[in-house]
Amino acid sequence: MKSVGERVPKLDAADKAAGKARYVQDLRLPGMLEAKVLRSTVPHGRIVSVDVSEAWKVRGVRAILTAKDIPAKAWGYAKDTTALKGDRVRRIGDELAAVAATDIEAAIEACERIKVVIEPLPAVYDIEATLAPGAPVLHESKGSNLVQTHHYEHGDVAAAFAKAAKVVEGTFTLPAQQHAALGPVGAVAEWDANGRLTLHDPTQIPFLVQRDLAEALDISPADLRIVQPAIGGAFGARLDLYPHEAIAALLARKAGAPVRLLFSRDEDFQTDPVRPRTIVKLRTAAAADGTLLARDADILVDCGAYVSWGSMTPVVMVNTFGNFYQCPAAKFRARTVWTNTQPTGAFRGFGNPELLFAVETQMDELARALKLDPIEFRLKNANRPEEVTPAGGRITSCGFKEVLEAVKAKLKRPAAPAEPHLKRGIGVAAVFHVGGGARIYRSDGCGATVKVDDFGKATVIVGATDIGQGMETAMAQIAAEELGIPVSMVRVATQADTDVRPWDVGVHASRTTFIAGNAVRLAAKEAKKQIEDARAALKLPPDAPVDKVVRAEHFRQKGRLISASAFYDPPTSMVDKANHGNVSAAYTWGCHGVEVEVDVETGQAVVKRVVAAHDVGRAINPMLVEGQIEGGVVQGLGYAMFEECVLKDGRMQNGFFLDYRIPGIKDVPDIETVLVETGDPEGPFGAKGIGEAPIVPIGPAIANAIADATGVRMREFPMTPERVWRELRNSR
Amino acid sequence: MKINLTVNGHAVALDVAPHRTLGDVLRNDLGLTGVREGCSTGDCGACTVLFNGTPIVSCLMLIPDAEGASVVTIEGLTKDGRPDPMQAAFVEKGAVQCGFCIPGMILASKAEDVPEGNLCRCTGYKKIQEAIREERRRTRPQA
């Protein structure tokens, strides 16, 4: 192979390093107005009045909207989200009114002059208390704060627990995690004279926003075009339609001018969706010889005040729960709930980091209880290639054994430090994740067009979205390989909008390289065939360069355009009502081994070293794959060690980078990545998705290492010095 | 208020309100949008510029304090269309993902071996460290 497998620098990296990439903050249209949203400072209440008359007196104000000025359209899975709130607020940050003005200071000033009267109602923030009888109900028409319940079961769980030699159980508490992408949220809206909307939106789901936003605005999706600027990080945050997108569009229509709505960092922290707070109650049983027997989980997931993807995280948890390890019996219940807090959404890993903190901690506990090596214990129960799981998962390529062995070979027990208050330990944890798409919508498809021009240059037009992971580069490498031309002769039309690009579900579920990659490969293969057909028809020699063949074909009167389109939708199914089924065309395994050093006097644990081994199928671009793994490890380290939203009366107390601590460069341990290439039969050139898996096992691996170092079992993230210190004290 | 300064080697004369920040003026008056605004409170480092050769966060400097100064933004590192060695190293070593933090990261890295004042949410920093080491190796071989 000439292009696949090469460490090709990201095609957009030079522009980004030169400051030339244009993010939503950099867009400026002639006559553009700046927008600001007035947000509720009350966590739960009845809106008595919103008086905007004083706001109009601010110079430069061009449009003001309240709920009564806009279509009363609700969207979302529970149809509970609206652009502006008219009768009730359900969280701090709820959108009450919006202003567009000639400059941002005028818009802010106008918002400050809007008089709002809200009659406070009792509020509920706790995800357990919200289900208690008498708790204030957020959406009265729904009857209670229970959004939905997910169930799953296989095998005889009760019998398995009854005969087990060892059962471990525990309650695991996980905080809300902020995406904290460095590029703040925003959108720019403009309407043309035909009543058609163009939305410049760093969304992960351009085609679904086209559908959902059209519905929210009461216009035809045909009259809506989504253009994606460079995206300053997303990690799942932009996987749904959120109120600001509708507000920007509505203000622009009202003002008759383009409107830019940008979040301040504070707004980003306080109002954008987060990874849901989750409580996992888990029991795991094993036989004396180390055979895994059963698992039983009861889970509670926060949706916040309005339902977005947070409520669906149990779907991915179930997928892991039913498929991961050869576990003959499993029972799962997850309930998702409304609370008067920030809505929860998709975040890299999507439920899997939450669930596997519990599962992988208990694997470690069982191994210790049964006096088995934690890796040997996992190997004994590992999934094997070509296996059908009780959940209906069809496992094809499987590098579970290889990733476990890689970590075993590379993770060595460190020498004890000289200082008596420092203890060192090692720990491991594994991950199972989808790697060949995930059929959570009826479509898991993506389209691609590859055209080759008279200069021998190929252009790839693909539905997929780049959020920094390197989609464009991977697609160029796949197209180049299939066409037999250098990567430098491939362009990927990333600036194209939804009018031009073919259908794609969006960038989520680690699906892009696998799904879009297959679509591009099929299209490129067909384009290559067209070129070869032309070569034969024109009787050109086999060594005639591509540009010459294409030019000759395009200059022939009955010639044919060298351009091919393809659609790839993987051979998978949605899960049935009992949550059984094969949602992905490939699965991926990984294992992290970590070394920690714990100061037992202060409780401070420092991760010194990480070995991250992942079954990637095949690395289309090893440098970008390493980047995904290193980035996932550090994001997961932040989740496990530093990051939490501290709530007081429904308000996040630490909504700044100073106090919401994402890891900095000095917090990064030595990270060694190991790429295991199993060559998936369905993946493009054998590749599997790797975007999410690396964020998952790092947290439990650290917790297991802390247990190894100190004997203390951490069951709550983040494992701050104070939490570790408390556990140490309680254990004495 | 009249302010004179040098930006990327060019003399610039401004007439701006004194409550504005250097970062705001660079982005919005001079069109240097490579000066990224990630937090506007000095915590993320995305708006880093070189101020008389020293990295500072341009979101926390009032424009009058730039009087007479020489400011270099990411746009000023590219000379005659050729990237600075640090920009080249970031590209080659895979240190760029979403890219939002990268201009500030590159400018801080010109002065700091470990750019501890710049946050990145994508890369995990490992390839950023590799890029900085590579640039040092190329530009200061004796060190």
Add this chain to the structure above:
Amino acid sequence: MREFRYEEPRSVDEAIALLAKPGRNRVMAGGTDLLVRLKRREWTVDTVINLKRIPGLRGIEDRKDHVFVGALTHLDEIGRSELLASRWPFLRETVHEMGSPQVRAMSTVGGNLCNASPAADMAPPLLCLDAVMVARGPLGERTVPLTAFFAGPGKTVLAPGEILTGIRIPPAPAKGCFIKFCTRRAMDLAFVSVAAAKVGSDVRLALGAVAPTPIRVPPSVEEAVKRCSPIDDVRASAEYRREIVRVLVRRALAKVAP
């Protein structure tokens, strides 16, 4: 940020006169704290009085009976000063634990102290060194020992019209250390900070972030724990802070007076 009037006085007297005018007037040193508060609309001002153009407020000077550090001396200048490092090397360690390099290049020692954060990192080491604050106001110049300078969170004993011009550090060299306890390894605020110094045979100890102001305490673990009065906040609980004081003070004292 809302608009404000802006002044650039060229002398301390001019600054004092501007400060005395009616309205909500604030002096600006480095500006890294002031601008954040203005942007978050925590403070409103009519006039910002920028002190940076006043000669003589920035720099470090050996004045024989003390070392003078101008109030507008940048934190990174403190970190680079050979004069300070030759006598009190732990001041450099302290600076390197503060903010980010970019912020250290902008913020000032005077600003750090006058903001009077209980967690101000410059305070504990300077408390150990018996630093004396020099202020000027409408009534002239006066000096205040740093131990008497802080009046509460965000409050100093400076009168409304007074400006801090510098800090005098008595000349005796000291062996010292600064231990800052926080979650991240850079760009973080202290849960607890401890400075200890040995000047001659005199061992001194000061604490940050565990009382309404940074405090000087007698050099023993028991006294330090007894005299701190930490609170529960978003960063740590009072109980935990007290325990960290116990641990860090023991370690700090072991370093400077083994």
